[in-house]
Amino acid sequence: MDEKAFSKKTVEILNKIRRQKPLIHHITNFVVMNSTANVTLAIGASPIMAQAHEEMETISAFSNALNLNIGTLNPYWVDSMLIAGKAAGQRGIPIILDPVGSGATPLRTSAAKKILSELPVTVVRGNASEVMSLFANEEEIKIRGVDSLETVDAVRNGAKIRAKALKKVIAITGEVDFITDGTNDIEVHNGHPMFGMVTGTGCAATTAIACFCAVEKDQLAATACALGYYGLAGEEAAHVSNGPGSFQMALYDALYNMTEETMMAKLKIKPAKNCS
């Protein structure tokens, strides 16, 4: 797909979400439960936040995607994710993983790896450090340090190899987002620095991916389109806000009010160049 085709695809998927209102099951951290529920609604989908083991299978049975986020983790919640994820896998609905803080603590890293090894996760979205922590071996990370080693190319190549081997989509978000399934690579150039000043905006990017993947089988395209749409909403919000407080509110408004015209004119989703 070229840039225009990606824009069209984004419009198509967003319309589908707004029509079908897919139910997104979130097992996520305490910090962002409210904000990611609001982002889900602003996009046009329906959120359900639940983690009690007793109801994981029931909820999976009527959900359209499962969004797993390991912030403010504890072992009970990891088990919630595994129970829900197995049920989701049996039904074949998308499972999106946000490995928040993976690489920063062994608890997070091992939880993320356990989820990846036991569940048919379809998409992983994280920043460079988080994604790197999932496939670098631990000695390597320790020796080289979490932040120092990651030249853009090294991380991208690592993600490509891992995506191909595991048959998953991996999205590395940052100034430019990089999305790969190991065969095809996409870049998203939408976004705004103000995202970094509001908590949970990375988690909410993953939420957008979950909404898009819930209604679109092509998980690679869905992931890229979700990040383009979400990043563009941030650009729109930045135009009408004066700081992080008003930016967050304007972001919800922009996600909700996003039009085909704006997307066709301003989305910047395109095949990645020069990534061996």
Next chain:
Amino acid sequence: MDEKAFSKKTVEILNKIRRQKPLIHHITNFVVMNSTANVTLAIGASPIMAQAHEEMETISAFSNALNLNIGTLNPYWVDSMLIAGKAAGQRGIPIILDPVGSGATPLRTSAAKKILSELPVTVVRGNASEVMSLFANEEEIKIRGVDSLETVDAVRNGAKIRAKALKKVIAITGEVDFITDGTNDIEVHNGHPMFGMVTGTGCAATTAIACFCAVEKDQLAATACALGYYGLAGEEAAHVSNGPGSFQMALYDALYNMTEETMMAKLKIKPAKNCS
């Protein structure tokens, strides 16, 4: 009471809240803790969120109402509700139940039913599916499906019978809210579709009921007035907002700034017609 009398009653109760600042004990879900605390404050009452078993009785001893909400439930929290509810019952303070997701999972349905059977709940507020799940028998719900069966009249009549038998007020919120104690029925025509685009706005409607019931013995009128006032604040907020983000902020502002003039002119709380 006719429509004008309900408007006057609403003004009277809201003034009382702002004067007395009742303390509302919330045992509620992770998603809405922040937003319902803010709604409590915007109305003029004081929130306390707490769920540790060790402090449930102490907190009940100085609270003016207890607000129970079963979203993001787990068994520990159900016990918190039962301990706090028993203490609240002994002191005779109102207990308001929001059966979030009852009917959707057995855990929620059975928790809601347990709370109803063990505690002197004074008011239940939910949408049609949630309320229906509390009094239909399980086979019936399974066979007929949660959403299909509920013609407005069937649900309303079911609620009336149950309200009378259990001596509770039942409020079914939707495009038009229906409030009944089994003898008298009230409709509230205030509200706005934008409520559906912000998470926790149903939970916050229940919070408004808890604030109103904390200072007014007539729990039926208090419930109807709370829903009228809350719905009207949403109408006011919708006028000055551009989407769900700015709507939520404007809602808090509107709850806080609500005047007697606006309420006397725009509240639409009235006896229900044609409900056998």
Next chain:
Amino acid sequence: MDEKAFSKKTVEILNKIRRQKPLIHHITNFVVMNSTANVTLAIGASPIMAQAHEEMETISAFSNALNLNIGTLNPYWVDSMLIAGKAAGQRGIPIILDPVGSGATPLRTSAAKKILSELPVTVVRGNASEVMSLFANEEEIKIRGVDSLETVDAVRNGAKIRAKALKKVIAITGEVDFITDGTNDIEVHNGHPMFGMVTGTGCAATTAIACFCAVEKDQLAATACALGYYGLAGEEAAHVSNGPGSFQMALYDALYNMTEETMMAKLKIKPAKNCS
């Protein structure tokens, strides 16, 4: 320091935060996790919210301050605080305690006292009742009542004696904030009544203190400067908002946009007079 020196110091510390982006580890209550993370970011620091015992020591090892808040407490979280606090103490990073609700329930009071006795807390910030509950003996509080006894002078003198004995900074916030290390006393006259209409604004004041203490060794000055800056941001927010919803958003904007000019002109931090 005189008023002008305090203003300069505030500018200096805030610039340092924005340059160094210290990482603030929060173990805090469910209600304010999102809002205090956002305040941390708006100030210019980085938040990490985590409470799993398995990762407390790891996180302490790369944090620059530890913020402990006992709202929505349960025993597991108290242990999280103790584990993290011991590690923080060994590294010599500041530990800030917000004894939310201490004095209101035995669980909270005893948790706050346990934290104070077992950890090298550097700063305590609470309202008059909370601070009083930490050093008055329990019979005294029971007999005299939590709110009745506290004339400003009695509380201030109690705080001074305790601050000196324990070698801590104690901050009592209210219409005028009082900060003492037992030797020097400071008053902050910045602030706005609208803070009382938004949940978690007290907790966020403590967050501001944690950010300031993370980069400044003089914990007394850092605490006073943080409260001045935070209170002034509230004044700025009140000018451009219409109620508690828009105030909260404007507060984040004001914290983020705060300039040296505004601080030099409007901060009111000064040595306390007439406090024996």
